[in-house]
Amino acid sequence: MSSPRSEDTAAAWFARMSLLHRPGFWIPVLVMIGFGAYHLVWWASDTPYSSAALITLLACVVAALLMLAIVRSSVVALGTSVKFFLAAVGFGAAVLGVDLVIGPARVGTETTTDVVGALALLGGLFVFSAGIYLRTDVDRPSAIRPGPRHVAEERFRLNGADAVLRRFRDFGPGTNRLVDVCRPQITAADLHFVAYSVDGECRFYLDVLEDSNVDRFFDQVTPETRREHYLQQARYLHRLMTGLNASFREIDAGILIRVVLDVERGALYYYWIDDRRFMTGVTLDQEMVDAADRKMVHVVDEVRVSLGHKRIGDLER
Known part of the structure; x- marks a missing residue:
């Protein structure tokens, strides 16, 4: 028979894993998968690389997500807007970083482009993670951080x-x-x-x-x-x-x-x-x-x- 403590630990673990079931997590993941597939097709084919086409595609996706967020909430609070902005900016910076690393040299030499792209990717992932964290963790009532232990x-x-x-x-x-x-x-x-x-x-x-x-x-x-x-x-x-x-x-x-x-x-x-x-x-x-x-x-x-x-x-x- 499992102890109450082990049951509580399992429940807390599943509560943390519930993030994987949220659209705020898997929609950006799917977009990143599509982004990678785009570059894979470009790399395997002889078609010329087009950053403009990629940027247009991503802009349409971001616009669609923004419209979805507005439709789902009749009142867009400042705090929610800031969290969405952080996630969007971080995601965009990460996409730009991947584009710079995989695509042709556009910032000085190829090495410089790769370095700038890597920094943009890392910084973008950090900002995106901050936005997702604020969106999914801080606002949960179970501010659900345990309090101090009794003495x-x-x-x-x-x-x-x-x-x-x-x-x-x-x-x-x-x-x-x-x-x-x-x-x-x-x-x-x-x-x-x-x-x-x-x-x-x-x-x-x-x-x-x-x-x-x-x-x-x-x-x-x-x-x-x-x-x-x-x-x-x-x-x-x-x-x-x-x-x-x-x-x-x-x-x-x-x-x-x-x-x-x-x-x-x-x-x-x-x-x-x-x-x-x-x-x-x-x-x-x-x-x-x-x-x-x-x-x-x-x-x-x-x-x-x-x-x-x-x-x-x-x-x-």
């Missing part, structure tokens, strides 16, 4: 369930009172996971994901995998909320203090505390989404009071 762990019975408490670096002795606020609300019936974060990094989380009464929610993933993804999603949500709050300030709408991601099997809660702190919670039971949300409100209110802030209900008063 302390406790396992105990809590409200009739098997609980796990993990502390991270910079936990601080004053944070213990926040853990105590969470303890009464965590049960196997509704609120299954609560995390407290500062500056985008988790300080502690408390959950009952390994309790036998919660096993029915784990058909395909392990509790450990869920924990890692909850923390990753929390960091991504925090960055997203920071950007949205900047927009809301322009219309004097105040701070976005609560987000509930009601999914098919449960819900993920995000609560803003202040500019540096936030809390996230999870229920795995769809029927308990409202009950768990009420518990999260209570937890966040008590945490806010402990930190010297108003309760959520008092913010508009």
